Amino acid sequence: xxxxxxxxxxxxxxxxxxxxxxxxxxxxxxxxxxxxxxxxxxxxxxxxxxxxxxxxxxxxxxxxxxxxxxxxxxxxxxxxxxxxxxxxxxxxxxxxxxxxxxxxxxxxxxxxxxxxxxxxxxxxxxxxxxxxxxxxxxxxxxxxxxxxxxxxxxxxxxxxxxxxxxxxxxxxxxxxxxxxxxxxxxxxxxxxxxxxxxxxxxxxxxxxxxxxxxxxxxxxxxxxxxxxxxxxxxxxxxxxxxxxxxxxxxxxxxxxxxxxxxxxxxxxxxxxxxxxxxxxxxxxxxxxxxxxxxxxxxxxxxxxxxxxxxxxxxxxxxxxxxxxxxxxxxxxxxxxxxxxxxxxxxxxxxxxxxxxxxxxxxxxxxxxxxxxxxxxxxxxxxxxxxxxxxxxxxxxxxxxxxxxxxxxxxxxxxxxxxxxxxxxxxxxxxxxxxxxxxxxxxxxxxxxxxxxxxxxxxxxxxx
Ligand code: PHE
Numbered sequence: 001x002x003x004x005x006x007x008x009x010x011x012x013x014x015x016x017x018x019x020x021x022x023x024x025x026x027x028x029x030x031x032x033x034x035x036x037x038x039x040x041x042x043x044x045x046x047x048x049x050x051x052x053x054x055x056x057x058x059x060x061x062x063x064x065x066x067x068x069x070x071x072x073x074x075x076x077x078x079x080x081x082x083x084x085x086x087x088x089x090x091x092x093x094x095x096x097x098x099x100x101x102x103x104x105x106x107x108x109x110x111x112x113x114x115x116x117x118x119x120x121x122x123x124x125x126x127x128x129x130x131x132x133x134x135x136x137x138x139x140x141x142x143x144x145x146x147x148x149x150x151x152x153x154x155x156x157x158x159x160x161x162x163x164x165x166x167x168x169x170x171x172x173x174x175x176x177x178x179x180x181x182x183x184x185x186x187x188x189x190x191x192x193x194x195x196x197x198x199x200x201x202x203x204x205x206x207x208x209x210x211x212x213x214x215x216x217x218x219x220x221x222x223x224x225x226x227x228x229x230x231x232x233x234x235x236x237x238x239x240x241x242x243x244x245x246x247x248x249x250x251x252x253x254x255x256x257x258x259x260x261x262x263x264x265x266x267x268x269x270x271x272x273x274x275x276x277x278x279x280x281x282x283x284x285x286x287x288x289x290x291x292x293x294x295x296x297x298x299x300x301x302x303x304x305x306x307x308x309x310x311x312x313x314x315x316x317x318x319x320x321x322x323x324x325x326x327x328x329x330x331x332x333x334x335x336x337x338x339x340x341x342x343x344x345x346x347x348x349x350x351x352x353x354x355x356x357x358x359x360x361x362x363x364x365x366x367x368x369x370x371x372x373x374x375x376x377x378x379x380x381x382x383x384x385x386x387x388x389x390x391x392x393x394x395x396x397x398x399x400x401x402x403x404x405x406x407x408x409x410x411x412x413x414x415x416x417x418x419x420x421x422x423x424x425x426x427x428x429x430x431x432x433x434x435x436x437x438x439x440x441x442x443x444x445x446x447x448x449x450x451x452x453x454x455x456x457x458x459x460x461x462x463x
Contacts (some may be wrong), residue, residue, distance in 0.1 A: 022253055023261045024170040026236075026245050028180050030266045032329030033113050036191075036232040036322050039270035039343075040277040041296035044170045047218025048210040050276065052271070054219075054227040059267055062445070063231045064430070065437040067242055072420040074246025075255070081240025082343055084247070091412050095403040098396060100340040104241035105392040107356070108363035109307045109385050111164060114326045115156030115368070116298060119146055121319035124305075124312055132315070138398040143298040147371040157368045161360055164330045168338070169353065173331055180328050188269060194318065195275040198283065198304055207279030208289075221452040228449065231395040234266055236329075238404065239398040241336055255421045256428055280304045284454035294385065311383045334360075363388060385395060394453070402446045409439035 043051045077084040082096035108361050113116050123132045123142060146152050169177055199208055231240045249255070277300050284303045292299055301318075303310035334356060341352040366374065370384030379387050408417055414435040420426040426435070 006279050014454065022245070022249050022260050025177070026242070026262050027235050028177065028184070028267050028328040029241060029245070029299045029332035030262055030329075031269055031325055033110060033117075033186065033322075033326045034230070035260035035266060035270040036273045036325065037113060037117075037294070037297050037347050038233060039230060040274045041164065042226050042230050042291055043211065043274045043330060044278050044281060044296055045291055045293060046223045047220075048290075049119055049212050049215075051227055052274070053214040054224055055231060055270075056267070058231050059235075059263055060229055061144055061433065061437050062228070062238065063235055063263060064259060065102050065442065066232075066254055066404065067235060067262070068421060068434060069404060069438060070237065070240075070242035070245035071249065071255050071259065072417040073408075074243035075249045075251070076420045078247050080244040080247055080339060082340065084243050085407070088297050089407070092403070092407050093412060095400060095407060096240060097344075098403075099240035099243075099400045102392050102400065103241065103333050103336045104340070104359060104395070104397050105338050105388050106233075106239070107146035108161075108360040109367040109388045110155065110326070110330055110333055111161040112157045112358060112364055112367045112385060113294070114160035114164075114323070114330055115153060115158075116143075116146065116322050117155045117407055118327055119150065119152070119162055121303070121316065121323055122296065124315040124319060128300070128316055129308070129311040130306045133302040137201065140371065142302065143295055147295070150369065150373045152253075152280060153368040153372065154365065157364050160326075160330070161357075164334050164356060165353065165442065167327070167331055168334055171384070173335075176328060176331065180324065185322055187325060188272070190314070190321060191272040191276055194304070194314070197308060198276050199282040201280065201283035201304075201307070203285065204283040206287075207282030207348065208275075210282070211274055221449060221456060224445075225350070225394060225398075225449045225453050228446075229397060232268060232397040232401060233393050236332070238401040239336075239392075240340075240400075241332065244336065244339070248372065251423050254426050256426075256430065266428065276304075277301065292379065294389075322444050329376040398446050398450055402450075405438050405443045405446070408437075408438075410442065414438055429450055430451070440443065450459035 043055075072083050075089070076081070077087050079087055080096075081099045082093065085096040086093035105114075107320050120132070132142055136145060140148070146156075162286075167173055198204060236242060246255075246273075249258075275296060280303065281287060281296075284300065289296060289299055301315070305315040308314055337356040337359070338349065338352045341347055341355050342349060345352075347355070367385040369385075369386060370377075375383065377384070380390075382390055408414060415432075416430050417438075418428050418434070423433075
């Protein structure tokens with residue numbers, strides 16, 4: 001969701017018009033495919049209950065502290081990531097640059113997945129639910145047919161990217177944003193209904209147990225790393241976005257309360273998406289799908305909708321709302337890329353929009369074709385889309401998060417952030433927790449996780 005739309009242009013820098021405006025805009029950016037598509041497949045793949053537990057623990061400690069820090073840095077400097085780090089300490093401007101690379105990698109492949117969502121929306125509009133769930137004569141599911149096709153993923157990707165750019169170019173983000181205030185709550189209700197349905201299917205109990213009951217055997221470096229990176233991705237952290245949002249935030253808004261609101265909203269949606277999908281994996285009698293990865297949602301939901309009364313209608317509304325949530329996030333991502341290019345290369349808005357488009361096309365085409373015609377090209381065993389996801393989430397984001405913690409903990413000092421939160425006599429209730437997490441817990445955790453996962457990747461340890 002573009003922050004510019006909820007803004008007034010009074011003082012030197014525009015700011016959000018209402019208190020709730022900030023939270024809504026930030027939540028619109030946060031809630032997207034990360035919650036609905038990425039969270040369930042990561043939870044399924046990395047041990048269900050243990051993943052969920054780690055995610056929640058990290059959200060209330062690490063996620064909370066990092067989001068407070070980023071918003072405070074933005075509000076203090078009134079600049080976006082690159083400028084903010086530069087202004088506070090020039091030696092750390094590289095953190096802003098690294099952070100900026102993240103949305104440039106994510107935006108294109110985000111649009112590829114947005115395209116998959118559009119394909120399913122269209123399929124339910126034109127086909128009955130049991131046909132969407134069926135396999136073709138070669139035994140391929142609709143999803144497999146889609147991603148292995150040399151043309152189809154490109155068409156849907158271009159369509160999703162086209163809608164994103166259209167919204168930005170003709171400047172109707174405001175309308176999208178207003179609609180999302182109505183559509184997002186409907187999405188929450190619909191996912192809750194689908195989750196309840198999924199949990200009541202025969203055989204779902206094993207899935208509910210798997211999802212809610214942490215099992216010590218699932219505690220591994222991989223699980224912690226994936227919970228941490230999912231947290232960054234879902235909350236739009238460690239990529240400079242919350243710094244930008246903070247730069248538009250008025251001084252009289254309570255940062256701490258806003259962060260809790262965004263976190264709760266984001267986590268509830270992700271949790272419900274997991275509850276809709278994971279029990280259904282068991283109910284469909286295919287626990288091997290737990291390891292399916294990015295395809296999970298597109299394999300399981302069609303099977304679920306096929307068993308549901310009025311499944312086709314529910315599916316149409318569902319995929320429409322997912323598309324909408326993805327669109328508000330892709331607009332936010334695209335806008336971020338545009339402003340990075342504007343700031344960094346001193347370009348005007350239109351050339352920056354066009355330049356971002358070309359980057360999206362190159363990376364997006366590789367991601368679109370990575371499971372089909374380009375499937376023979378892999379890096380460390382990963383297809384293009386998985387590789388881009390890995391580079392941005394598992395490599396760049398932890399590094400950015402680490403340096404942000406060091407920067408706040410030891411360069412500008414936690415007090416700078418605390419003072420910003422406490423502007424106007426507001427009390428920062430959890431400032432002790434914040435200080436300990438930012439100075440010690442988070443940086444140490446990131447280093448351990450990164451070193452262990454590198455050692456693991458090179459086969460030095462098994463965890
Ligand atoms: N947080 C979004 C999601 O969960 C993704 C995103 C990241 C959107 C960064 C905007 C900026 O889908």
